[in-house]
Amino acid sequence: MARRAPSGRALAAAPAPSRRLARRVLVLFTLSLSCSYLCYNLLCCCGGSAAPRARCPPVRAAAAKKLLQQSRPCGRAAPAEPPAPPAGSAPGAARPGTKRLPRAIVVGVKKGGTRAVLEFIRVHPDVRALGTEPHFFDRNYHRGLEWYRSLMPRTLDSQITVEKTPSYFVTKEAPRRIFNMSRDTKLIVVVRNPVTRAISDYTQTLSKKPDIPTFEGLTFRNRSLGLVDTSWNAIRIGMYAVHLESWLQYFPLSQIHFVSGEKLITDPAGEMGKVQDFLGIKRVITDKHFYFNKTKGFPCLKKSESSGLPRCLGKSKGRTHVQIDPEVIEQLRDFYRPYNIKFYETVGQDFRWE
Numbered sequence: 001m002a003r004r005a006p007s008g009r010a011l012a013a014a015p016a017p018s019r020r021l022a023r024r025v026l027v028l029f030t031l032s033l034s035c036s037y038l039c040y041n042l043l044c045c046c047g048g049s050a051a052p053r054a055r056c057p058p059v060r061a062a063a064a065k066k067l068l069q070q071s072r073p074c075g076r077a078a079p080a081e082p083p084a085p086p087a088g089s090a091p092g093a094a095r096p097g098t099k100r101l102p103r104a105i106v107v108g109v110k111k112g113g114t115r116a117v118l119e120f121i122r123v124h125p126d127v128r129a130l131g132t133e134p135h136f137f138d139r140n141y142h143r144g145l146e147w148y149r150s151l152m153p154r155t156l157d158s159q160i161t162v163e164k165t166p167s168y169f170v171t172k173e174a175p176r177r178i179f180n181m182s183r184d185t186k187l188i189v190v191v192r193n194p195v196t197r198a199i200s201d202y203t204q205t206l207s208k209k210p211d212i213p214t215f216e217g218l219t220f221r222n223r224s225l226g227l228v229d230t231s232w233n234a235i236r237i238g239m240y241a242v243h244l245e246s247w248l249q250y251f252p253l254s255q256i257h258f259v260s261g262e263k264l265i266t267d268p269a270g271e272m273g274k275v276q277d278f279l280g281i282k283r284v285i286t287d288k289h290f291y292f293n294k295t296k297g298f299p300c301l302k303k304s305e306s307s308g309l310p311r312c313l314g315k316s317k318g319r320t321h322v323q324i325d326p327e328v329i330e331q332l333r334d335f336y337r338p339y340n341i342k343f344y345e346t347v348g349q350d351f352r353w354e
């Protein structure tokens with residue numbers, strides 16, 4: 001008797017062998033379709049969905065090899081965080097480690113040499129650093145700790161997460177907020193002669209806004225009286241002793257490490273040795289990691305963390321400063337002297353800025 005298909009149509013009363021043959025043909029057809037689709041995806045580097053995509057531009061052999069190594073779909077930007085698992089991670093685990101809140105933060109100071117410290121310390125295998133400045137404890141606090149944690153690189157149990165945001169040092173609420181996250185957070189402050197720092201800061205602003213008043217014009221409330229405008233950020237940031245007071249209300253001095261911005265340039269390995277001691281990690285970063293780049297005029301890394309290639313910091317680090325009247329510089333030295341002395345006394349270190 002003829003069976004009824006769910007649709008209600010009567011199945012043809014075909015003999016059993018021809019039904020089997022029809023099924024085989026159907027299976028073979030489906031298989032060949034799948035194979036063709038697979039081959040198409042392999043041959044065109046634009047993998048992914050079956051939706052039509054733009055064809056890849058022709059690439060030369062070397063470039064093609066690199067593309068294959070990266071195995072990244074064409075036309076897409078590189079992911080912000082390289083997905084390659086670090087050595088020693090479980091095979092097949094695409095993203096090993098856990099996103100953790102930082103155990104150490106480079107909290108300042110702006111134009112002190114904070115980028116250099118971050119780029120140098122992240123070469124250490126026990127350190128993983130967030131490359132961008134999250135500004136969590138000043139501008140983004142309302143986003144919450146989970147947001148902050150989500151920005152962090154993944155770390156293994158043995159690794160320390162580090163971030164840097166130089167504006168924290170002069171943010172009134174930052175010490176309390178960091179303390180509330182973890183009272184054990186290690187703090188790193190890169191300090192530099194406040195007069196040079198102010199000029200560096202001004203040079204940076206001028207590069208973005210060429211129409212701002214002169215350095216002299218912004219520095220003084222009354223130049224002939226030598227009245228310095230402490231409300232101008234470029235001046236205020238360099239009053240280190242004042243800002244440090246806020247941090248010492250929450251953290252003992254032993255939990256704050258001060259890097260000399262000057263020595264960081266003349267002896268990067270020496271300064272980084274002290275940073276590694278402070279973080280409680282082996283002194284892995286040594287003289288061997290640096291070379292002096294004559295064109296840049298600064299020490300550079302022989303092998304960067306990201307590419308393993310020699311790397312100097314970018315153009316915004318090590319700019320030629322604007323020329324400032326020597327008399328103004330002298331007035332500023334006088335202005336900062338008492339703050340500097342207080343700062344040396346508090347931290348127990350003479351930075352020799354006079």
Ligand SMILES: Nc1ncnc2c1ncn2[C@@H]1O[C@H](COP(=O)(O)OS(=O)(=O)O)[C@@H](OP(=O)(O)O)[C@H]1O
Nearest residue numbers: 110111112113114115116200298299313317318319
């Ligand atoms: N190795 C190396 N290469 C280049 N630059 C170096 C280096 N070490 C320290 N510096 C000094 O770092 C100064 C910039 O400081 P920051 O990185 O803290 O600046 S920022 O606040 O993040 O904008 C920058 O200041 P300027 O020279 O005024 O541009 C440098 O003097």
